[in-house]
Amino acid sequence: xxxxxxxxxxxxxxxxxxxxxxxxxxxxxxxxxxxxxxxxxxxxxxxxxxxxxxxxxxxxxxxxxxxxxxxxxxxxxxxxxxxxxxxxxxxxxxxxxxxxxxxxxxxxxxxxxxxxxxxxxxxxxxxxxxxxxxxxxxxxxxxxxxxxxxxxxxxxxxxxxxxxxxxxxxxxxxxxxxxxxxxxxxxxxxxxxxxxxxxxxxxxxxxxxxxxxxxxxxxxxxxxxxxxxxxxxxxxxxxxxxxxxxxxxxxxxxxxxxxxxxxxxxxxxxxxxxxxxxxxxxxxxxxxxxxxxxxxxxxxxxxxxxxxxxxxxxxxxxxxxxxxxxxxxxxxxxxxxxxxxxxxxxxxxxxxxxxxxxxxxxxxxxxxxxxxxxxxxxxxxxxxxxxxxxxxxxxxxxxxxxxxxxxxxxxxxxxxxxxxxxxxxxxxxxxxxxxxxxxxxxxxxxxxxxxxxxxxxxxxxxxxxxxxxxxxxxxxxxxxxxxxxxxxxxxxxxxxxxxxxxxxxxxxxxxxxxxxxxxxxxxxxxxxxxxxxxxxxxxxxxx
Numbered sequence: 023x024x025x026x027x028x029x030x031x032x033x034x035x036x037x038x039x040x041x042x043x044x045x046x047x048x049x050x051x052x053x054x055x056x057x058x059x060x061x062x063x064x065x066x067x068x069x070x071x072x073x074x075x076x077x078x079x080x081x082x083x084x085x086x087x088x089x090x091x092x093x094x095x096x097x098x099x100x101x102x103x104x105x106x107x108x109x110x111x112x113x114x115x116x117x118x119x120x121x122x123x124x125x126x127x128x129x130x131x132x133x134x135x136x137x138x139x140x141x142x143x144x145x146x147x148x149x150x151x152x153x154x155x156x157x158x159x160x161x162x163x164x165x166x167x168x169x170x171x172x173x174x175x176x177x178x179x180x181x182x183x184x185x186x187x188x189x190x191x192x193x194x195x196x197x198x199x200x201x202x203x204x205x206x207x208x209x210x211x212x213x214x215x216x217x218x219x220x221x222x223x224x225x226x227x228x229x230x231x232x233x234x235x236x237x238x239x240x241x242x243x244x245x246x247x248x249x250x251x252x253x254x255x256x257x258x259x260x261x262x263x264x265x266x267x268x269x270x271x272x273x274x275x276x277x278x279x280x281x282x283x284x285x286x287x288x289x290x291x292x293x294x295x296x297x298x299x300x301x302x303x304x305x306x307x308x309x310x311x312x313x314x315x316x317x318x319x320x321x322x323x324x325x326x327x328x329x330x331x332x333x334x335x336x337x338x339x340x341x342x343x344x345x346x347x348x349x350x351x352x353x354x355x356x357x358x359x360x361x362x363x364x365x366x367x368x369x370x371x372x373x374x375x376x377x378x379x380x381x382x383x384x385x386x387x388x389x390x391x392x393x394x395x396x397x398x399x400x401x402x403x404x405x406x407x408x409x410x411x412x413x414x415x416x417x418x419x420x421x422x423x424x425x426x427x428x429x430x431x432x433x434x435x436x437x438x439x440x441x442x443x444x445x446x447x448x449x450x451x452x453x454x455x456x457x458x459x460x461x462x463x464x465x466x467x468x469x470x471x472x473x474x475x476x477x478x479x480x481x482x483x484x485x486x487x488x489x490x491x492x493x494x495x496x497x498x499x500x501x502x503x504x505x506x507x508x509x510x511x512x513x514x515x516x517x518x519x520x521x522x523x524x525x526x527x528x529x530x531x532x533x534x535x536x537x538x539x540x541x542x543x544x545x546x547x548x549x550x551x552x553x554x555x556x557x558x559x560x561x562x563x564x565x
């Protein structure tokens with residue numbers, strides 16, 4: 023007689039949870055967040071960003087872990103704002119991490135800063151470290167976070183009407199698609215000057231001459247090193263246990279690091295030179311508002327807000343909580359407000375904007391634990407990882423091909439998330455038209471990023487006018503921002519058609535009634551022919 027298997031217990035939001043189990047599950051959450059948290063600071067501090075020193079990059083990675091741990095606790099705790107109906111935070115395991123969304127805006131802005139002289143370059147054209155540019159990014163991001171804070175006091179139903187999946191889906195998809203370029207460049211050796219394969223100078227090899235096991239960009243060794251990470255992720259998904267599947271990206275990164283370390287790609291000088299501990303504001307950056315990135319960053323915060331709404335809804339679902347009603351709406355309001363305030367605070371804490379992470383919903387579903395103690399334990403582990411800066415130094419020392427194999431997978435996951443959002447949209451004629459128009463411009467700007475570079479030719483002394491033109495240029499050269507603005511405009515301007523409100527009529531269904539009538543006539547003809555034949559046979563028998 024077969025014994026029935028007993029399901030594992032589900033730990034709800036406020037259930038009692040043993041401390042040891044909370045620590046174990048919190049560590050699982052922290053591991054699932056790790057790759058997403060460390061990727062943006064490494065990219066923005068590297069050769070594809072503002073070319074900061076290894077010491078500054080280590081600081082940014084450490085601080086990202088610390089800030090994400092602290093501000094995740096704000097989302098998880100949920101505070102009631104005194105004498106108001108509003109809340110701060112969701113009260114769920116809604117963890118936050120550094121957002122990928124800001125990367126395409128930042129890299130485009132940094133390229134413009136170097137081109138206009140805002141950031142310094144050497145006589146031979148080499149881009150020099152530009153902490154001023156990074157300070158301008160985080161200061162402008164802090165200012166733009168006010169938009170999400172204000173929108174958090176709007177009813178969720180109104181927000182969903184203005185920013186429906188028809189707008190957010192293609193925007194998120196374009197973000198992922200544009201990021202894959204930097205991931206692939208790192209996979210082949212790096213996204214800096216060495217990617218141009220110069221014949222002379224320090225960048226004839228990646229990352230530069232004198233680095234351990236330096237090779238020309240696109241070498242087979244680099245491709246194979248990144249491929250080892252990518253294949254490991256696939257193997258974990260195919261043969262791994264449920265826990266391994268949820269940590270597949272981290273395991274792939276670990277395997278790539280082991281291979282790179284055993285074949286001489288690692289440099290331990292940065293790890294040896296790193297201090298034992300680190301914290302916020304050990305390093306600071308000159309703050310300023312860079313006008314040309316205001317509009318793109320406003321688009322970033324709109325995307326972050328809609329991502330937060332979707333992720334909080336998913337978290338409520340996997341936590342077995344209601345996904346409608348006043349309590350749910352208050353969680354949405356509190357989550358969006360916390361997301362905006364976290365964006366404001368992150369800039370003051372020297373980190374780029376944060377977003378609510380979705381991958382932890384998979385951990386909740388896997389471990390059957392939605393208890394906030396596990397979330398607080400995850401925050402604790404993130405703080406420990408960030409404070410001990412040797413850990414951050416080891417992450418910064420990861421070779422670009424290893425990082426590229428991991429980030430390519432992560433960025434593709436972002437694009438797939440956008441496709442999933444689009445799949446929830448009814449494919450009516452109106453919606454197809456909006457998707458076509460918005461994606462046409464977005465794909466074009468992503469594939470040909472300098473298409474709008476030569477439209478404005480003003481070279482006068484009016485810095486305000488020049489900054490305004492630079493802002494328009496940056497928006498038009500940022501694919502996802504262009505897609506977002508066009509989709510919002512068309513969604514508000516184009517009215518719903520009558521036939522769109524009903525089930526869409528296609529070429530296969532438009533003639534169904536006529537086809538059925540014709541088939542009935544054929545059937546009647548067959549029956550009449552059969553009756554005639556039977557009558558003829560009866561007459562023959564009578565004769």
